Amino acid sequence: MNKRVDTTRLQEMARAYTASAVLYTALDVGLFTHVSNGSNTETALVEETGLRPVDVDRLVSCALSLELLDWDGDHLVNTLDVEAYLVEGKARYAGAWMMFTRPDVGGWFGMTEKMRIPDSSKLGMYQELTVESARKYHRATASIGFGAARRFVKTVDLSTRRHLLDLGGGSGAYSITAVEHFKELRATVLDLPPVVIATQEYIADAGVQDRVETLGADFTVGEFPSPVDVVVMASNLPIYDGEIIGGVVSRAFRALEPGGEMHLIGEMLNDNRKGPVDAAMWGMNELICGSEGRAHTRAECQKYFASAGFVDIEVIDFVPGILARCVGRKP
């Protein structure tokens, strides 16, 4: 018997942008922070936000329907992830990351034009970075990167390692967290010259200047500092095409001591390319940001490692549905 089809899924997709817009506005007006701080009725929210009652009514209906808010008796509460990550002032606040791609909204809706009249450079959005824009960028990445880095040190034992090279290390989240966790480890964060000024500020804040150094360089060219016994490259996979990523992995292999390991952490597609959606979308994001990058499959990442000479190659879920980790060892 034929499965009945209807338009529900397609209609939801056609209007999926409405959910992003509601999330941005809720963050703009501090909805979740107010609710967490006790302004948990619509009357109190009208007073706190200065918005019209009808708009608070609309926003609360949307937030309840999107499971951002819930009812506890007659007052509103944040749902669990919202309370953990979207309340300003809390340690795990990740609002900066949620808002990070908002300036790209216009670009996404101009996608057809961008495909018809392509305009790209090797570094894409990183071509024009300044120290100030790098600081702003990494306020957003740090709000999520340190959590990912904590997950990394809990799942990967680096206790026998001595020197970590962190390619495109940004805020230094992985290096800082790793040296805090593994007392014998030192680290070098390699990132573009304007970025490492911001990196140094994170390193100083964490008080690990004696164990984490920075190197301002473009990882798509030149040899890497050597010898090192661990290389990490996290969250920059879709920025580049296969040739560049393959080249980075090969140069990382050359920089490693025998027995050393490399971890490539990123949004990776399943081998049949049917998801995760987020990985495919980060690939498309490179059209919007103007690089030649695209989403890579798990099998492609394994191939970059194998071609470089790595053995014991595996791809493991890192943050399921979002990030995977490809690991290999230099014989």
Ligand SMILES: C[S@@+](CC[C@H](N)C(=O)[O-])C[C@H]1O[C@@H](n2cnc3c(N)ncnc32)[C@H](O)[C@@H]1O
């Ligand atoms: C999304 S951030 C990830 C930062 C960090 N690895 C993390 O996971 O929190 C990507 C980083 O890669 C850096 N990057 C991109 N292309 C680069 C290149 N060609 N050379 C050096 N760094 C690069 C960017 O400057 C940025 O800091």
